[in-house]
Amino acid sequence: MQTYSAKPGQIDQKWLIVDVEGKNLGRMASQIAMILMGKTKPTYTPHVDTGDYIVVVNAGKIALTGNKLKDKKYYKHTKWMGSLTATTAGEMLVKHPTHLIEFAVKGMLPKNRLGTQMLAKLKIHAGPCPEHGYSAQKAEILELK
Numbered sequence: 420m421q422t423y424s425a426k427p428g429q430i431d432q433k434w435l436i437v438d439v440e441g442k443n444l445g446r447m448a449s450q451i452a453m454i455l456m457g458k459t460k461p462t463y464t465p466h467v468d469t470g471d472y473i474v475v476v477n478a479g480k481i482a483l484t485g486n487k488l489k490d491k492k493y494y495k496h497t498k499w500m501g502s503l504t505a506t507t508a509g510e511m512l513v514k515h516p517t518h519l520i521e522f523a524v525k526g527m528l529p530k531n532r533l534g535t536q537m538l539a540k541l542k543i544h545a546g547p548c549p550e551h552g553y554s555a556q557k558a559e560i561l562e563l564k
Contacts, residue, residue, distance in 0.1 A: 425469050492506065493522065
């Protein structure tokens with residue numbers, strides 16, 4: 420018996436809507452990364468993008484445990500001298516709530532072209548469900564554990 424290897428044209432990709440209101444950032448991001456990679460499917464193949472599309476709603480209401488809102492820092496450097504800036508998770512949650520989820524999921528995906536392709540299937544919205552407008556894709560609602 421031969422090992423099954425999925426071909427790019429044979430993959431059935433679904434659209435899933437995930438409401439992250441009150442969910443912990445890290446646990447939610449790891450589950451989303453597994454779905455984006457396709458590891459939850461029996462047809463998973465490491466060198467082919469077999470994952471589903473994910474629409475994340477209510478990103479502005481994500482939960483962080485402990486003192487992470489004031490202690491966790493995100494750094495940015497423009498390669499100019501003295502341009503290192505640090506932003507706390509609390510500031511980022513107010514200004515750009517979608518970036519928190521994007522950075523967390525991006526860190527859990529492969530660091531190659533396939534990982535970039537997987538991250539492109541993640542759509543993040545700070546607002547509630549009616550604003551996303553993915554009704555044409557017949558998206559299913561997914562409840563994370």
